[in-house]
Each structure stands twice: as structure tokens, then as C-alpha cells.
Amino acid sequence: MKFLPVFVQTLMRRPHRALGALFWYATGRRVRARNRLRMVAAQLPHAYQMWIDTIERRHEAVADAKTAAERWLRRPTFTIVISVSTADEHAAVLASLRSVQAQCLPDWAAIIVLAEGDRRSFPTSDARISVAEARAQDAAQALDMAIALARNDYIVPLAPGALLSPIALYRYAEAILAGDKPAILFGDHDEIEHRRRKRPWFKPQWNAEMFLAQDYVSPACAVHTADARAAGPIASDLADAALFALLLRVSGAASARIVHVPFVQVHLAQVLPDNQAARVRAAARHLVDARAIVSAGPHRSVRVQWPLPDPAPLVSIIVPTRDKEKLLRACVSGVLSGTRYRNFELLVVDNGSVEPDSLRYLDTIQEHPQVRVIPYDLPYNYSAINNFAVAQAQGDYLCLLNNDTEVLDEDWLTELMRQAVRPHVGAVGAKLLYDDGSIQHAGVIVGMGEAAGHAHRFLRQDDPGYFRQAHVPQYASAVTAACLVVARDKFLAVGGLDEERLQIAFNDVDLCLKLDREGWRNVYAPAAVMIHHESKSRGKDHSPAHIDRYMRELGVLQQRWGTKTHADPSHHPNLERSSETFVIRL
Known part of the structure; x- marks a missing residue:
């Protein structure tokens, strides 16, 4: 700056x-x-x-792009596709074409597909622009026709009125030449009104779980033409989400490479219509073999509920505690009486409670058939306490749960387990709320503040926030162990929590990064919602009593994982690294 x-x-x-x-x-x-x-x-x-x-x-x-492109030995070619469905889009299409003609990279063609019955012409002296001879019954057929007609390497669908950045095709070409042939490229986009740009969406890198929930790719993307053809025709009942349906198929191929181009590529001149119902149908059809339940989700998202095994596996819920009887009572009561997923055991690890009310309560809950109270008489070490409990746990899955959490929804554990049982998934974290209902945790961004930060902290639960990202499931670099589920064998395979060098802080981030390094993807699951009375049981890390220990553990995280310079795939480089609220970086 x-x-x-x-x-x-x-x-x-x-x-x-x-x-x-x-x-x-x-x-x-x-x-x-x-x-x-x-x-x-x-x-x-x-x-x-x-x-x-x-x-x-x-x-x-x-100017830099024109100079660089002149040195390229070969240049990828593009076909821009514009589907026109109504007569009042004529001026919008002409505006889009002008943005195409202004590209600093000349290797393009444009195909305009008109709706059935539309006999208008688009006069132009540019031989690279053509109008399809046949007319399309709907947007699905229009996209299929354009794919069949395209003769260039990549297809760039463009909504009527949307304007390409003058270096959009150059940026796509630059990314194509940088590596193996991508099946899909997508960029950032903003909106334009009265010639002023607004509402930029600086997007995360490719995130298949997020894409299922919300289509953040379609407004600014390029699709490899051969891959688009191989995906086959799009059903007419998916016409309102035709491009989303195509991208689902193309991205679902095992060999598909999807590349994020971190530049504003497209300016939308109008708000895109709400096509939630069509996206739900497209996702359901795409996931039919996975036996997932697909429905409309919050904030116009698509909700995917992955299947659970039958019978449901045993989960060992581990709750470390010391005194704070009221906090523990609220946590345990919610787990025992407010959890629909019933195949669990609750291990309450008592780290030296001395208050009479706490001791009486610990004696009482031991009478419940699903509860065991395990004494841990060594000095407080969060990592060691949990590792100690894991050694005595009987479940195939572990749920690390703070004693200052409260159950809000009886499906919390079901939703976490729907993700945790998937073979490629590592740790799964819940959406955690403060007492006032604002968000405390919606996934962890590694590198934020040169360490790790909670995404979308303080956002109101009913506020869509930064493009609804706090409210849709997604792969995340890390999630917090205040409420985290992971398969026991995966936890043990990476050595559990680091009880030697990360006794209190950042042990959950370290665990998640170890899981990710082994190829298991961590997931933020916002359908699992709990209250978290953050650090009420042990105090703040930055208090005078804890600051020296905290700084040592911060140093371990920074040295081990390079968090001072780490670029989290969920956080765009144009967003401020020191803010958890997703604001632009100047």
C-alpha cells in the first residue's frame, strides 16, 4: 500500500x-x-x-499484459458464449460484446445464441462474432449448442450485460500456460452500476464442498471445450442452473484441475436471478450415487446431508474440566438430553476439581450409563488431557468438546458425523456462537494475523456477511477443538495433539494441518451449531498470567507451519490478513 x-x-x-x-x-x-x-x-x-x-x-x-503476450510462443484461444433469452437484453449483449472486443488478447471468437422465436440480428463488422443459426428452447439447450459450435480451446460463458475486464482473457491464458491443462478456470467478479464498480467478491481457491453449496464459479469462468463436450447434454429442467450443472460434471472428473485466477475478471451489470431450486435439482442429480440428501439451505444455498453408516459408529465425546460446575452442567445436560445421535459415550476428564458443587456433580453424572469421569491429576495441559482420554476411549470417532459449550440443536453431532465418516475427511468443526448469537468460529484461516484466526468472527448469525461464506459448508485449513470430530485412527495416525510444545494454544490448528498434510481434508460444518462461552473456564491467552506461554506456542506454530507468510486457500490475497471480518486489503 x-x-x-x-x-x-x-x-x-x-x-x-x-x-x-x-x-x-x-x-x-x-x-x-x-x-x-x-x-x-x-x-x-x-x-x-x-x-x-x-x-x-x-x-x-x-500495458504489461500486451507486452507479455507478445513473447508467448503459443496462445490459448477462447470462445465467448452469450445466451439471449429476452428482447430487452439486446443493448446488454452489445455492451458485453464491446468488452470482448476490447480484450488485449485477440485470440477469441464470440457466439450469440438466441431464444426460440427471436429473429433479431446483431450487426457487426467483426468476423469473430457470430449468431447461431438455430434457436434455443432454454438456457440448457443454448449452452449445449454453443459447446457444439465452439472451435477454440476454452469456452467463456458471459451473462448478457456482463463485462469482461480488458485483461480477462490474458489472465486466463496466463494461468493455462502456467501448468497442466485446467478443466475449469474461474476468477473474481464485481458489479457495475452507473459505470461505477462495487461489491467485489474476492473468492477462495477451488473448494468443491463450498461449490456444492453455492455457485461462486459460474459468473466468471472458462471451461475447457473438450471437457465440456465430454460432460454431455444438460437436462431442460436444469436450464435455470445450466452452467452450474455443467461445472458440477466437469469438476467431478477425477483428473479435473480447477484453477482460481485471483483477479477481477468480470463486472456484472445486473444481479443474477435466484436459481436455488434448479441448483438443488442439479446437485441432487450429481450426487445420486452418493446417496446424499439434497435440499434448499439457508441464504439461498444448497444443503447436502451426506449419509451415515448403519449402524451409526460409536463416538467418544471428550470434555476436559476443572470446577466451573455451572458451565459443565450446561454442557453435559445438552449432550445427554439434547443430542439426537445416540451412539456415544461421554468422557468427562476431571483435571483436579476441588469445589464441593463440582465434586458432587461429577459423582452424580457418573451414574449415567453413557458417562465416565476420568481423573487427570497432572498440571493443566489441554493436549495431554485429550490424548490421555483418547487412550481410554472406546469409540471409532472422537469428539473434542470444551466444557464451556452448550448444545443449541439436537442434530449437532449428526451433522458433524455426516462429514467425519467420509473417507477423505479429517477434522470437522461446528459453527460456534457467542452468548449474544454472533459468530465466534466459522472455520480457521491459517496465516491470519501471522498465526491463525477465526473466519467471520462477530458476524450476526442472521447476517449473510461476506457472500454467505460463513453459512455454507466448506473445506477449511483448520477448525477449532472447542467442538471437533475426527476418526480415531486418523487422530492417532498424525500423533494426536502436541502435548510437548503446544500444550494449550494452537494445538487444534497443528492437528488439522497434520491431517491435511496426510491428505485428509478438514471441513467446517455450519449446520452443527453450538454456543461457546469462549475461554470462560481457563481465561484468555493474552492475560498477563498466560502471555509468556502463549508467545512460546505462537512461535512454534509460526516456525512449524510458516504462518507469518502462509496464504490460506480460503482467504484471498486482496483481503486483509489481520482482520477476521473479510475486509479489502489496501
Whole structure:
């Protein structure tokens, strides 16, 4: 970030904070100054325009792209496909075509597919633009026709009125030439209104679990033509989600490579219609062999419930505790009486409780047939306590659960287990809420704050937030052990929690990264919801009593996993690394 241009724009709206940043800059503490100014500027209404002016600098990028493309020995070719369904889209199509003609890469053709009965013409002197002779009954048939007519390497579907960035095809070509032939490329997109760009979606890298739930790929993508043809025709009842259905098929191939191009590739001129019902049908058809239950989910998402084995496997729920009888009572009562998944044992690991109320309660719950109280009389070490309990657990699956959690929904364990039983899945984490109902945990972003942070922290549960990402299941680098399920054999295969060097903090992140390194994908499962009274039982890591230990463990995480510079696939480089709320990085 260039300090002075951002300072000038911030000064007009947030003068006190801007001047505070200037003080740090003038006194030589420029990293702190930039961080302060960046966070203030990111909250301003015109933050995106500031980003366009100071970070994107598209005019410079276009000139660089033209120079670079001239040196390429070969260039991938593209067919832009525009399907027109109504007469009032004529002007929108012409605007889209102008953006295609403005591409700095000339190796393209454009095919316009008109709806049945539409006899309009699109006069143009550009021989690269053609109108399909046949007319399409619906969007599914239109896409199939365009795929059959395409003669170039890749197909780029474009909604009427959507504008390609002038270097969009160059960015796709650059990514194609950088590696093995991708089946799908997708970029970021924003919206354009009255010639002003707004609402940028800086997207995560390819995430198959997230894509099932919400289509974040279709608005700005390119599909390899041969792979699109191999996917076969699209059923007419999926017409409202024709491209989503095609992408599901293409991405489902075992050899398919899907590449994220981390640039704003497309500007949408209109809000895309809600096609949730068609996406539900497409996902259900795609997953028919998996026996998954597919239905409409929250915030216009698609909900996929993966099947459970019959009989359901035994889960060992491990709850470390010391005193805090009221917290423990709320946790245990919810587990015993508010959990629909019944095949579990509850191991309460008592780390030296001394309060009479706590001791009486521990004696009482031992009478329940599903509960065992296990004494652990050594000094507090979260990793060691859980590893100790795992050695005595009987379940094939483990649920690590804090004693300061409360069950909100009786399906919490069912939803976690639906993911955990999948062979390629490692750890599965729940959506955790603060007492006021705002989000405490929606997956962990590794590298955030040069360590690890909770995605979407403080977002209201009913707020869609940053493009609904807090509310859809997705692969995650890590999830918190405040509520985490993992297969016992996978937990043991990676050595469990690190009780030597990560006794209290970051042991869950370390566990998840070890699982990921072995090829098991960690999953954030938002349908499993609990309250988490964060750190009420042991206090805050940053308190004076804990800070030295915390800093040591932070150093271990940073050295072991390179979190100072790590780029999490769920977090775009254009988003602020020091913020858990997904704001633009300036």
C-alpha cells in the first residue's frame, strides 16, 4: 500500500484516525502506520474505489499484459458464449460484446445464441462474432449448442450485460500456460452500476464442498471445450442452473484441475436471478450415487446431508474440566438430553476439581450409563488431557468438546458425523456462537494475523456477511477443538495433539494441518451449531498470567507451519490478513 495516496483519501472522512496513522509514519514506525491506516480505509464506503486506484491500477496491467503476450510462443484461444433469452437484453449483449472486443488478447471468437422465436440480428463488422443459426428452447439447450459450435480451446460463458475486464482473457491464458491443462478456470467478479464498480467478491481457491453449496464459479469462468463436450447434454429442467450443472460434471472428473485466477475478471451489470431450486435439482442429480440428501439451505444455498453408516459408529465425546460446575452442567445436560445421535459415550476428564458443587456433580453424572469421569491429576495441559482420554476411549470417532459449550440443536453431532465418516475427511468443526448469537468460529484461516484466526468472527448469525461464506459448508485449513470430530485412527495416525510444545494454544490448528498434510481434508460444518462461552473456564491467552506461554506456542506454530507468510486457500490475497471480518486489503 502506498501510504500518502490512501492517507489523503482517508483524511477527508476519518481525520482523527488518519492523523494518528500519520504520526506513526512520521516517527518512523511505518509498518504500524500502514496497518492502522489500512484498517481504517478498508471500512470506508469508497474503499473499493481506493483499491482500484491504488492496488489494481488496470491501465498499467493492460500495458504489461500486451507486452507479455507478445513473447508467448503459443496462445490459448477462447470462445465467448452469450445466451439471449429476452428482447430487452439486446443493448446488454452489445455492451458485453464491446468488452470482448476490447480484450488485449485477440485470440477469441464470440457466439450469440438466441431464444426460440427471436429473429433479431446483431450487426457487426467483426468476423469473430457470430449468431447461431438455430434457436434455443432454454438456457440448457443454448449452452449445449454453443459447446457444439465452439472451435477454440476454452469456452467463456458471459451473462448478457456482463463485462469482461480488458485483461480477462490474458489472465486466463496466463494461468493455462502456467501448468497442466485446467478443466475449469474461474476468477473474481464485481458489479457495475452507473459505470461505477462495487461489491467485489474476492473468492477462495477451488473448494468443491463450498461449490456444492453455492455457485461462486459460474459468473466468471472458462471451461475447457473438450471437457465440456465430454460432460454431455444438460437436462431442460436444469436450464435455470445450466452452467452450474455443467461445472458440477466437469469438476467431478477425477483428473479435473480447477484453477482460481485471483483477479477481477468480470463486472456484472445486473444481479443474477435466484436459481436455488434448479441448483438443488442439479446437485441432487450429481450426487445420486452418493446417496446424499439434497435440499434448499439457508441464504439461498444448497444443503447436502451426506449419509451415515448403519449402524451409526460409536463416538467418544471428550470434555476436559476443572470446577466451573455451572458451565459443565450446561454442557453435559445438552449432550445427554439434547443430542439426537445416540451412539456415544461421554468422557468427562476431571483435571483436579476441588469445589464441593463440582465434586458432587461429577459423582452424580457418573451414574449415567453413557458417562465416565476420568481423573487427570497432572498440571493443566489441554493436549495431554485429550490424548490421555483418547487412550481410554472406546469409540471409532472422537469428539473434542470444551466444557464451556452448550448444545443449541439436537442434530449437532449428526451433522458433524455426516462429514467425519467420509473417507477423505479429517477434522470437522461446528459453527460456534457467542452468548449474544454472533459468530465466534466459522472455520480457521491459517496465516491470519501471522498465526491463525477465526473466519467471520462477530458476524450476526442472521447476517449473510461476506457472500454467505460463513453459512455454507466448506473445506477449511483448520477448525477449532472447542467442538471437533475426527476418526480415531486418523487422530492417532498424525500423533494426536502436541502435548510437548503446544500444550494449550494452537494445538487444534497443528492437528488439522497434520491431517491435511496426510491428505485428509478438514471441513467446517455450519449446520452443527453450538454456543461457546469462549475461554470462560481457563481465561484468555493474552492475560498477563498466560502471555509468556502463549508467545512460546505462537512461535512454534509460526516456525512449524510458516504462518507469518502462509496464504490460506480460503482467504484471498486482496483481503486483509489481520482482520477476521473479510475486509479489502489496501
